Amino acid sequence: MTQTPPTSSDTVTRTLARYIVQSRYEDIPKSVVHEASRALLNWMGCAIGAARHDTVNFALDAFAPFFGPAQAQVVGRSERADVLHAALLNGISSHVLDFDDTHYRTVHPSAPVMPVVLALAEWRRFTGEQLIHAFVVGVEAEVRIALSVFPEHYDRGWHITGTAGIFGAAAAAGKLLGLDEKQMTWALGIAATQSSGLREMFGSMCKSFHPGHAAQSGLAAAFMAERGYTSSDRALEAPRGFGRVMSSRFDPDVITAPWGERYELAQNMYKPFACGLVVHAVIDGCLQLRREHAPEAAQIESIQATVSPLVLELTGKRTPMTGLEGKFSVYHALAVAIIQGAAGEAQFSTEAVRSPEVVALRERVSAVVDPKMRKLEGRVRIVLRDGRVLDRHISEALGTLAHPMSDQDLEEKFRGLVQAILPDDQANALIQACWDLPQLGDAGTIARLAATA
């Protein structure tokens, strides 16, 4: 470790800047390096899978007349753009499906940071190691800052993936650009003064705009600081700084805690199913029983779920009519999981929601609340017409820290997301490049593999 510990004269912002500047790749544990590959593969699937969504189309149409030189790839599409617009658009597509990664307590860490390191790596030809290092450092900065104000800041109405994500973007970009401590302090300050994103936007396209805006604006902050554009040296901790203006509680110690003893990226979770976390336990249970017993829908008398109270509150829709409504129906989720053996985007399409076979089974799904159940716990009982009962209790759903998705699970999720967009051989090459990331001499390879014809 080469980190200089904070001294009493240090400010919070400056201490964080110094940590970022002094961080060394060699100090990052192999498991965390591998987690960066996993995060990249998961992020890529989400971003490519959403790349043709109207949310991305409309933003691309709006900004295309202002694109600068073709420096970086818009993933899952044929268009290229300057790095700022590429970061914006890839940040938007990251979050459209709500299928991106989640730090166990706070933000969606990759959405504001990965688009920045990817665009910069492609433009300036950074190595895989450099990309990983900047990503790990960016996630560390964003999650520490998020934790310093969570949950009060979120409760007040701020979408923390945007408001804290911008610091991750600035830190990661600043690391790749080789900013010194003073410049990095300014980059964090320029990020702080653009930090924004209201939870009121949930339910509109602006929810996905937040990580895109964070990526673009954090990247811009690093470019500005690199040129000498000054900011406050105390942007996080000052009485009129980020922590106190944007939250009723601010704990600077989370930010200045010793660096390198643990990495927040190690606390990263990936969603296996394309709907809200609360339904994941019972979906997981159904898929396990299906793998083991392969029940046909026609054989099934009923499916009985026992769930935490939040499940019916959030996903109690009995008769969904669209793919989006299907995500808010535990009944649909379990029926489609049994019939199709999956719960990805395809299973939450309008077509799947209206499939007669799925609708017929959905009507035989029931759910009862057990107030003692935890949020990510659940139980399913499948009663077959021949009298057999298949039963499974899930204490921690797949995708939680206690029961993480395997590398193989992540590959399958990726393939499901990109199958309609990339040819199989290209998808395979992209998967391989993610796993090979630490060895890549030119990390821009990854971005180019995410282009469509």
Place this chain on the structure above:
Amino acid sequence: MTQTPPTSSDTVTRTLARYIVQSRYEDIPKSVVHEASRALLNWMGCAIGAARHDTVNFALDAFAPFFGPAQAQVVGRSERADVLHAALLNGISSHVLDFDDTHYRTVHPSAPVMPVVLALAEWRRFTGEQLIHAFVVGVEAEVRIALSVFPEHYDRGWHITGTAGIFGAAAAAGKLLGLDEKQMTWALGIAATQSSGLREMFGSMCKSFHPGHAAQSGLAAAFMAERGYTSSDRALEAPRGFGRVMSSRFDPDVITAPWGERYELAQNMYKPFACGLVVHAVIDGCLQLRREHAPEAAQIESIQATVSPLVLELTGKRTPMTGLEGKFSVYHALAVAIIQGAAGEAQFSTEAVRSPEVVALRERVSAVVDPKMRKLEGRVRIVLRDGRVLDRHISEALGTLAHPMSDQDLEEKFRGLVQAILPDDQANALIQACWDLPQLGDAGTIARLAATA
């Protein structure tokens, strides 16, 4: 008037959007139209005068690699950029000298809005009338929203010229783009979710970044809404919307008050002197006495100022060493005003502050506080060596609403700001174009006249 009044089912954001969409140029009083010309002339002088400042140089260097097509002029310079970057850079230069206009209660109204209407007018060839209309509407939206949360929002630590300015930028751009009511509602929402700017940044280059960021991001919001990018319909008034997340008080009635009965642009003030408002009364007094009596510095025994308490608190620096420090010295301000007959940027240069003649007179300037004096009130007594006493009490300084700068004053201020940057004939043509603005068939003329060779 063609405005549809709000009904009980209207939301605040939607009502404002409808006002903006339904506004007609014919309804704007001639005096307000002329105020737009005055605001433009004043804004141009400030932006051109600052165009070679490091704050602008550094931002331009940072963003130049990402410029899109050369759609709009960076004023006071030779560079052209896409409209988003032009709006950003011209927004920054607006505020660098802290010499731009001030709504009598809240924001610096032109800095976030003028760069947007100017860039769009140039790119899309709007007329002078269209530019004026969009500017008036933008200022109205930004000031109403500012008033709905002022002063609590500002007291919490938000730089209101940035946080409210973004709405003005979005409204003005949306008006020029011809958005319908739904799109305008979204544009205001996309603006709300980017609203940012911390007062902690005061004293750094980021203070000027705020109106630039507001201009660029508000313009982007209008482009996105034009393409169908959705937002909340209740971005201002919702429990997790702008008003309640970013302020401890929110008064929606200021926003939905009938439109067109008065215009906030009519409450606009222009600073005659290149320093803080509190010193303006006594500078004004000195300049009046100089015009009437033309005292030579050598004849002056002493200058005695009587001022409000804030003056010594903010500008009590006895021995300034730089131009910037000179702005915080009432002693320097009065000495240089008597000797040079002005108090513009040139009088607050380091050269002026160190001039032996100014320093010698400065030492004979005294200031005493009269707690009964109001903020913009002041008195000066000049005691001459021959025993005469010149005395002037100023109840409202030049530049206040009670004593506004004349069109001629604004021309002189403009000439002083641009003299080192534009040739005289170009400066004259630009002045004339500002006065002729309502008749211009192509308002882009203005921007092109602000280019340097």
